[in-house]
Amino acid sequence: MIPPQIIDKIFDVAPIEEVVGEYVTLKRAGANYKGLCPFHDDKSPSMSVSPSKGIFKCFSCGEGGNIFHFIMQHEGLSYPLAIKFLAERYNIEIEEGQINVDELQEEARVKDGVFACLEFAKNHFYERLNSSQDGKIIFKPYLTERGIHQQTIDEFYIGLSGLKKDHLLHEGIKNGYSVQQLFDAGLVKKINENQGIIESNLRDTFLDRIVFPIFSISGKVLGFGGRIIKKDTKAPKYLNSPETIVYEKRKELYGLSHSKQAIRKNDTVYLVEGYMDVVSLYQSGVENVVAVSGTAFTEDQARLLKRFSQNVTLLFDGDVAGVNASLKHIQTILAADLNVQVVLFPADEDPDSFIQKRGISDFYAYVKEHSKNFVGLIQTVTLNDNPTDPIKKAEAARTIAENIAALPDPLKRAAFITETSNVLDIPERIIIEEVNKFRVSARNLKDREERRNQSNISSSSPDGPPPDFVYQPDYHSGERSKNEDAKNYQEEELLKTLILHADKEFEEGVSVAAFIFKEFEDEEIWPVSSEFSAIYREAYSHFKEYGTFGEYFNKNYETGKLAADANPDRHSLSKGWEKIYEKYVKTDNDNYKSQVIDNLNYLKLKHIDNLMRENQEKIKTAQSTEDIIILQQNHRTLQEIRKKITDQIGTVII
Ligand SMILES: [Zn+2]
Numbered sequence: 001m002i003p004p005q006i007i008d009k010i011f012d013v014a015p016i017e018e019v020v021g022e023y024v025t026l027k028r029a030g031a032n033y034k035g036l037c038p039f040h041d042d043k044s045p046s047m048s049v050s051p052s053k054g055i056f057k058c059f060s061c062g063e064g065g066n067i068f069h070f071i072m073q074h075e076g077l078s079y080p081l082a083i084k085f086l087a088e089r090y091n092i093e094i095e096e097g098q099i100n101v102d103e104l105q106e107e108a109r110v111k112d113g114v115f116a117c118l119e120f121a122k123n124h125f126y127e128r129l130n131s132s133q134d135g136k137i138i139f140k141p142y143l144t145e146r147g148i149h150q151q152t153i154d155e156f157y158i159g160l161s162g163l164k165k166d167h168l169l170h171e172g173i174k175n176g177y178s179v180q181q182l183f184d185a186g187l188v189k190k191i192n193e194n195q196g197i198i199e200s201n202l203r204d205t206f207l208d209r210i211v212f213p214i215f216s217i218s219g220k221v222l223g224f225g226g227r228i229i230k231k232d233t234k235a236p237k238y239l240n241s242p243e244t245i246v247y248e249k250r251k252e253l254y255g256l257s258h259s260k261q262a263i264r265k266n267d268t269v270y271l272v273e274g275y276m277d278v279v280s281l282y283q284s285g286v287e288n289v290v291a292v293s294g295t296a297f298t299e300d301q302a303r304l305l306k307r308f309s310q311n312v313t314l315l316f317d318g319d320v321a322g323v324n325a326s327l328k329h330i331q332t333i334l335a336a337d338l339n340v341q342v343v344l345f346p347a348d349e350d351p352d353s354f355i356q357k358r359g360i361s362d363f364y365a366y367v368k369e370h371s372k373n374f375v376g377l378i379q380t381v382t383l384n385d386n387p388t389d390p391i392k393k394a395e396a397a398r399t400i401a402e403n404i405a406a407l408p409d410p411l412k413r414a415a416f417i418t419e420t421s422n423v424l425d426i427p428e429r430i431i432i433e434e435v436n437k438f439r440v441s442a443r444n445l446k447d448r449e450e451r452r453n454q455s456n457i458s459s460s461s462p463d464g465p466p467p468d469f470v471y472q473p474d475y476h477s478g479e480r481s482k483n484e485d486a487k488n489y490q491e492e493e494l495l496k497t498l499i500l501h502a503d504k505e506f507e508e509g510v511s512v513a514a515f516i517f518k519e520f521e522d523e524e525i526w527p528v529s530s531e532f533s534a535i536y537r538e539a540y541s542h543f544k545e546y547g548t549f550g551e552y553f554n555k556n557y558e559t560g561k562l563a564a565d566a567n568p569d570r571h572s573l574s575k576g577w578e579k580i581y582e583k584y585v586k587t588d589n590d591n592y593k594s595q596v597i598d599n600l601n602y603l604k605l606k607h608i609d610n611l612m613r614e615n616q617e618k619i620k621t622a623q624s625t626e627d628i629i630i631l632q633q634n635h636r637t638l639q640e641i642r643k644k645i646t647d648q649i650g651t652v653i654i
Contacts, residue, residue: 114181128159189202211224263309280352299332327378488531535556608645615638
């Protein structure tokens with residue numbers, strides 16, 4: 001734990017424009033400064049530095065935060081080391097033991113060892129493919145047959161794993177790496193889980209496979225993806241490195257290290273399913289391409305892409321699996337406020353085979369002709385031969401509504417609702433209702449997850465659950481909760497509102513913060529179990545002591561990044577949306593009071609839903625008729641309160 005007075009001292013003596021100014025030339029622009037962002041290949045100054053708020057924000061790549069976040073990112077340091085770094089630069093004394101540097105250095109040392117190990121493996125695999133007999137006779141010809149050139153093999157460092165189960169293990173040891181390092185790097189795994197990390201209990205992770213190194217954005221090897229080429233084997237066709245201290249699957253995209261420049265230049269990214277698609281498209285000149293490689297597309301990956309472009313085009317197989325995969329990804333992409341188009345390839349083709357056969361100009365022509373937004377995609381796949389079938393139409397409307405509900409931007413929702421109404425010839429009002437239903441239940445995702453675990457509560461309850469709960473989208477259900485990861489939307493949205501507007505007046509003599517905290521008390525809706533609980537708690541004790549927030553949120557480590565993210569500046573809007581905004585909305589500043597009310601209402605709704613679920617549980621296990629009657633009364637009361645809240649949220653687009 002670093003003493004807060006040290007952090008305060010650093011904030012006092014290290015103005016953000018000076019800290020950033022060490023690395024970036026800043027020019028004054030009104031109350032702020034502007035400069036070229038050091039975190040992406042910036043051509044015109046996209047980074048804004050606010051001395052009054054003490055935060056920086058890049059409107060192109062999204063990087064943002066306070067002085068510590070800047071140093072962490074720029075120097076590649078952990079939070080404590082960034083504090084130490086700035087303390088030293090500004091001659092602020094840190095006493096022995098206040099920051100345990102040894103511990104931190106130990107962590108950095110372990111990571112360095114793992115990176116070195118992975119780099120060694122990359123080179124070794126690459127050599128094997130190019131120089132060993134196996135490589136030359138079997139594996140290289142396979143790649144050649146699939147149209148992969150030597151230059152591409154070199155560029156992506158494609159390699160060949162060992163054919164014996166302890167090949168890399170021995171090579172690694174021979175080259176001075178410890179078994180622990182090889183294990184930490186995910187290159188070897190235990191044979192017997194219950195035994196230790198000793199040589200006799202380890203074997204290679206990758207066996208008999210073509211391996212594709214997975215690089216970080218800055219080009220460090222994080223792990224590998226391996227593809228088997230033998231047909232007569234039970235081993236899975238694709239295999240990825242396990243999660244390690246340097247490799248978090250959900251945060252990486254295959255190919256991004258190579259494609260980031262092209263993505264920025266074209267302002268669009270093609271998202272494909274596999275390594276081969278990336279390599280093949282890249283080789284053919286379509287360089288703005290990345291792969292999700294088998295896993296569900298995550299929020300983290302969407303955020304990562306957003307740093308380079310707002311426009312994502314999915315290129316997937318046109319078979320059932322491909323359609324389902326693309327539908328699965330779309331919601332996550334929409335929820336990240338990215339624009340998404342989908343191109344489905346003919347059923348027997350994938351992007352790789354298509355471009356190999358037909359070449360780049362046919363590829364672009366095909367993409368142009370078959371590109372659809374999600375409304376068009378769902379309409380096509382649901383209504384393919386039967387455009388007037390009312391049941392199919394309802395199904396399509398519902399699926400589209402579920403996707404519209406994922407859009408964070410109310411104006412985009414409005415625009416897509418109109419489009420859907422036109423395309424399907426269904427009144428707008430009905431689509432709005434459907435979208436709202438999904439938005440209300442999405443706010444309760446975490447609850448829904450729990451409900452699924454507790455199973456059949458709803459079917460056994462006497463009164464039946466409230467209508468919003470009964471509806472479970474049968475369409476690719478189950479996938480959704482997994483990749484959305486039970487987020488606490490209510491807490492997060494309200495927190496952003498609090499960060500942005502805490503000290504503004506809500507009612508005469510009552511600040512936004514005072515109002516929110518009073519509601520927490522009165523309605524007993526303190527966030528107690530989310531990742532944001534501690535932030536609220538700390539903010540509240542600050543509020544009790546000082547009454548106002550001032551720079552509190554910008555300086556705080558957890559909220560500093562949120563503060564930069566929540567900044568209502570809309571520079572990142574694409575041209576089309578800018579016009580729509582001009583037409584419809586006032587600035588966020590005018591809307592903050594209704595934001596407060598809305599977000600509080602959603603939080604209340606979540607609490608009511610929790611109470612209702614607990615009550616349902618009790619009904620299930622109640623022993624006496626009397627108990628059941630009381631519990632049923634409770635249920636009805638809760639239902640009434642719930643209705644009042646949802647009425648207040650209204651049937652406007654929420
Ligand atoms: Zn940037």
